[in-house]
Amino acid sequence: MTTAPSRPEIVPFVAAWSGEAPQRRRVIYGARGGIAFADETPEDRDQHGVLWNGRAHRRGTGRPEYGDVHPGRQRVAMEHRLCQVCGSAADHDARGTLWLIEDHRGDWRKWPEGLLTTHPPLCLPCAGKAVRMCPHLIGGSLAVRVRESEVCAVYGRVWSSSAFGYPVRTANKEVVTYGTAAARWVLAGQLVRSLHGCTVVDLERELAP
Numbered sequence: 001m002t003t004a005p006s007r008p009e010i011v012p013f014v015a016a017w018s019g020e021a022p023q024r025r026r027v028i029y030g031a032r033g034g035i036a037f038a039d040e041t042p043e044d045r046d047q048h049g050v051l052w053n054g055r056a057h058r059r060g061t062g063r064p065e066y067g068d069v070h071p072g073r074q075r076v077a078m079e080h081r082l083c084q085v086c087g088s089a090a091d092h093d094a095r096g097t098l099w100l101i102e103d104h105r106g107d108w109r110k111w112p113e114g115l116l117t118t119h120p121p122l123c124l125p126c127a128g129k130a131v132r133m134c135p136h137l138i139g140g141s142l143a144v145r146v147r148e149s150e151v152c153a154v155y156g157r158v159w160s161s162s163a164f165g166y167p168v169r170t171a172n173k174e175v176v177t178y179g180t181a182a183a184r185w186v187l188a189g190q191l192v193r194s195l196h197g198c199t200v201v202d203l204e205r206e207l208a209p
Contacts, residue, residue, distance in 0.1 A: 013085060075191045156189045
């Protein structure tokens with residue numbers, strides 16, 4: 001006899017739920033180049049003029065979809081440096097804001113200085129839970145204090161022009177920097193920050209009373 005899995009201890013603030021259906025919008029050529037929605041409203045673009053993917057806002061409805069990020073909540077968390085797990089203010093002290101990132105210290109000499117990330121920061125209590133529960137952090141993560149971070153790009157699918165009279169989606173999603181030509185052609189799903197003034201810290205020591 002098998003038993004049903006128990007409800008997870010915590011569902012991240014940025015996770016999408018099955019009751020939050022993705023919006024299906026017709027994509028057309030924009031009047032100023034790039035792409036647009038056929039029924040576009042001013043709320044569909046961010047302050048940099050980039051078009052954003054939409055999804056219903058019904059957090060807690062249905063079941064959590066841990067592999068999917070809710071574009072609206074991820075964007076809010078990144079813009080205001082909120083904890084990706086609980087949605088409250090991320091932890092901040094004299095050394096900077098707390099981030100948990102995958103350990104890729106071999107990528108370049110001064111890593112993680114200048115790292116681009118789509119993962120929002122965390123508060124201390126949630127950081128302790130995340131390293132035990134989050135698949136991409138378990139067994140290979142580092143806690144980092146970040147003095148400065150800049151919203152500099154989006155992550156999403158880039159579209160291109162075609163011979164059919166309408167734009168077409170490309171195969172892959174990419175990080176697209178604000179102010180570039182590609183920014184007019186991307187349908188954003190996540191906000192990207194660059195991390196500067198990074199100090200790797202011991203999370204267990206951070207969590208200690």
